[in-house]
Amino acid sequence: MASIQNVTRKQGTYYFRKLIRLGPDKPFRLRMSLKTTSRKRAALLAPAMTLICERVAMNVMAKMGSDGLTAEERAEIYRRQMLIERDRLVIMHASLHIEPPDDHDDIRKALSLRLGAFETAANDSLTYGKIDDFLIGRMDADDNDDPIVIMAWSDLAESMGLDSADEAGAARLADLGLDKSALREAMARRVVNQARIEAAREFQGNLDNPGSAYAPVQVAQYAQSLPQSSSPGFAPQAPPAGxxxxxxxxxxxxxxxxxxxxxxxxxxxxxxxxxxxxxxxxxxxxxxxxxxxxxxxxxxxxxxxxxxxxxxxxxxxxxxxxxxxxxxxxxxxxxxxxxxxxxxxxxxxxxxxxxxxxxxxxxxxxxxxxxxxxxxxxxxxxxxxxxxxxxxxxxxxxxxxxxxxxxFIMDDGRNRRKLRSPYTVEQGMEIFSLPPWTGSKSYARRMQLGDLVVHDAWYFVPLIAWYSGMRRDEICGLAVDDVQLNDEHWHFEVRPTDTRRLKTISSERKVPVANELVRLGLTQYVEALRAAGETLMFPELAAESGKGTMGDAYYKRIWIKLIKELPFLGNGQGIHSFRHTAIDFMKGAGITPEIRADFAGHSLAGETEGRYSKDHLDLLREAVATIPEITKQTPAVPINLLPGRLRAPRKAKTQKKVP
Structure with a gap:
């Protein structure tokens, strides 16, 4: 029986569900009961509900576009309001010196009360959209003789010449020549409150450090610019700021x-x-x-x-x-x-x-x-x-x-060994028993069982990670020419290219290709790609725009789908864990730290020009051989490349504009 679009059924009752998008913002999901157990009635209601949702979404988008404020307009309101609030606070402070307040004998305490109330009012207005009058108090816990002062915010606001956020927002809209709307006024009020909060914090910072309110004065430069002699009435001026x-x-x-x-x-x-x-x-x-x-x-x-x-x-x-x-x-x-x-x-x-x-x-x-x-x-x-x-x-x-x-700069005190948990042999065998290696349903449904085995990034990236310990970006950015034959032995040439940069200078190295990778057809895959005119090992991960890394593309398009079928994954286990797995096996087999470091691309002391001599590569091959061959039961099948259209660099997603 065909399903009804946007409708699900639970415990006999039909529900309408739809994902609604308002421009580039995060979508929200609408779910409501159709209050019927009749499939026929649900089929009639669903199209009407879908049409209503689309109409409402378009109306909301149109209203947001015509009645809202752009980022530039919000920034200009913030700038103008900040200038007003700075002047307001300076005048308020100066007035306390001219006419001492009735509520305090100490100007410092009077100023503290006003700044605190000013920021509190702006915070409440920012959070709730409006504020009612409230009482604010000040008590000196260290001075029992100092009386507790309690005042109404409305009295303080009046003494500071403070207008409401609504009035200030409306004034800024008028300054910019923008027509009023409920949405614009609410957005402008929000920006006004943000400016007031920041102005209060800035003013307090200037009190704590008076020099921060002005650009530093270059005294040495000023002294050098003074004339040797001055005629009467001449007042030397500081040079203009650079x-x-x-x-x-x-x-x-x-x-x-x-x-x-x-x-x-x-x-x-x-x-x-x-x-x-x-x-x-x-x-x-x-x-x-x-x-x-x-x-x-x-x-x-x-x-x-x-x-x-x-x-x-x-x-x-x-x-x-x-x-x-x-x-x-x-x-x-x-x-x-x-x-x-x-x-x-x-x-x-x-x-x-x-x-x-x-x-x-x-x-x-x-x-x-x-x-x-x-x-x-x-x-x-x-x-x-x-x-x-x-x-x-x-x-x-x-x-x-x-x-x-x-x-502010702190060292990461965590144990680096515990940040990435290696895989066990049993976990590795479970990974490579999934459909990408045993048979998928189709090119688009790689995680569903079937009889289709495709040789591409789905198939080879995790295999190379297990048997080589290379980093994700090093693998995904491999070129066809990076798999080379030397003295009847294959190896990966890890080097910087136009599509991939290396993490460090020592990352440039040669890594032997494990025998199991050869058995599963890696070298044949490379030759098939070369015959098809490809230059990259995994061209499907490249972006037409050239933006982003191929490693990031692999993670977003493939790895996050794989991990949904791996319930054993714990904290710290990911693609990088393959690297730790390989190094741990080598360490357990007694491979020397120098060879392990060279294999992993870590820095070495006393490197020589013969670093990759024949004997040295033999030692690296011995190190690779200590990695368990967990894919012995995986059959080697004839190379099957992705169709040309699926190997093409991916195009950027286009944002659909709502008229």
């Missing part, structure tokens, strides 16, 4: 890249003849922390950077969810504060779901746990390393405050 004094962090990054050929220069092509320039990925990784820093400091010049700003950035890293951060295309249009707010909302939703999970057995895997927040050690170490490199270079052109990156 171009570096006003640069934002991202502008400084652009200057750094343009001035350093090792980065590839402005167009990414410099130093190509004299050595490898930074890849596009490295350049993007260098830009990212500077962009985040710029958002954290509210667009201030890099010359005003303080250690307190770095502390704030570090606290932001602790509030992000590493596995999901930056994965959504929406994140490219969001500030770090917006992503933090979104992440916090997901955590709160997960906590609420966990509270009622015992009664309704809700699946909690989609929620983010608070314990999962925080970027990984290696990620933050990379961010801080790039920022230190940027500010060290920048300080040669413009004085900077003392920055202690050592407070």
């Amino acid at each position: 171009p570096y004094a006003t640069m934002t962090p991202t502008e400084a990054v652009e200057k750094f890249i343009a001035h350093n050929p090792r980065t590839g220069g402005k167009d990414g092509t410099s130093r190509m003849k004299n050595g490898k320039a930074w890849t596009k990925k490295t350049r993007n990784q260098f830009v990212l922390p500077a962009r985040l820093l710029e958002e954290v400091i509210g667009g201030r010049p890099l010359a005003t950077l303080t250690h307190d700003d770095l502390v704030t950035l570090d606290s932001c890293f602790e509030k992000l969810h590493g596995p999901s951060w930056g994965k959504s295309p929406r994140h490219a249009e969001m500030t770090i504060w917006e992503i933090i707010d979104e992440t916090e909302a997901k955590v709160v939703a997960g906590e609420k779901a966990a509270a009622k999970a015992a009664s309704n057995h809700e699946n909690l895997t989609k929620h983010i746990k608070r314990a999962d927040l925080g970027l990984g050690i290696s990620t933050t170490k990379r961010h801080w390393g790039f920022l230190r490199q940027l500010t060290t270079w920048f300080s040669k052109h413009q004085p900077l405050a003392e920055l202690d990156y050592g407070a």
Whole structure:
């Protein structure tokens, strides 16, 4: 019986289910009961429900496009509001000196109360959309004689000349000449509150470090510029600040890249003849922390950077969810504060779901746990390393405050041996008993049983990983010419190519091809590819755009489908575990550390030009022979390449635009 589109049946009742997408944002799934057990009635209701969903989605998208704010408009509102709030707080502080407040004898305490109330009100308004009047108090726990001060927020706001976030948002929309709508006003109100929160934090930072409010004054340069003698009435002026004094962090990054050929220069092509320039990925990784820093400091010049700003950035890293951060295309249009707010909302939703999970057995895997927040050690170490490199270079052109990156860069104290768990022989045999090696249903259904064996990345990448211990990108990026015959023995030539870079200099090496790989047809596969005019071992992993690595493509397109059929996988077990498995077997067989290191591509002391002599390759072949041949029961079948259309480089996915 044919199924009904978008309809499922559970315990006799029919349910309507549909995935709804609103542009590039994460889709949401609609599920509701059709309240019928009649298949005929469900078949009539389903098309109508589908049409209604599509119509509603199109109306919502049209409304978002016409009534919302773009990223550029939100950024301009934030910039303008920050300028207003900075002036407001400075005037408020100065007024406390001119006319002491009635509520406090100590100006410092009065200022602390107002800043705290100011940020609290903005936070509440940001979270709930609006705020009611509230009481705020201040108590000095160390001074029993100091009275407790309690005031209404409305009185403090009036004394500070603070308008409501709604009024401020409407004023900024008017400044930009944008028509009002409910959505625009809500978005503008949100940006206003974000600006107020950051302004309060920035103002407090300037109080703690007064010099951070201004660009550093170049005293030596100023003294040299003074005239030897001055006529009466002449007032020498400080020289104008240089171009570096006003640069934002991202502008400084652009200057750094343009001035350093090792980065590839402005167009990414410099130093190509004299050595490898930074890849596009490295350049993007260098830009990212500077962009985040710029958002954290509210667009201030890099010359005003303080250690307190770095502390704030570090606290932001602790509030992000590493596995999901930056994965959504929406994140490219969001500030770090917006992503933090979104992440916090997901955590709160997960906590609420966990509270009622015992009664309704809700699946909690989609929620983010608070314990999962925080970027990984290696990620933050990379961010801080790039920022230190940027500010060290920048300080040669413009004085900077003392920055202690050592407070944030931590060594990974975990036991490296325990981070990747090797596979056992039994687990390896279970992996290679799956359909890609025993027979699949079709080219598109490789994980379903059948009689089709195809020789491609599905088939050979895990086999090469088990019998060679090579890294994922080293395997996936192999060229046909990288499998070579020398003195009647085959070996892999691991070397940098146009499609694959190596992790380190010592990664360049020769790795013997195991006898079991030859038996299963690897060398015949290479010859078949060469005859078909292919230059890559796994051309189906290449991208037409040239973006991304072939190793990443293998992981996303193949490995994540394989692991669904491997229930034994534990923490730390993945593609890289094949490498640890091979090295562990060699260690157990008594292979010397020098040979194991050479096999794995690790650095060696006292290397010689004869490193890959005939005798040395014989020792490497002996090392490879210690890896268990777990595929002895896998039959060797005639080489069957993917059809030409399936070997073609994959095309980029196109985003469908909703009219």
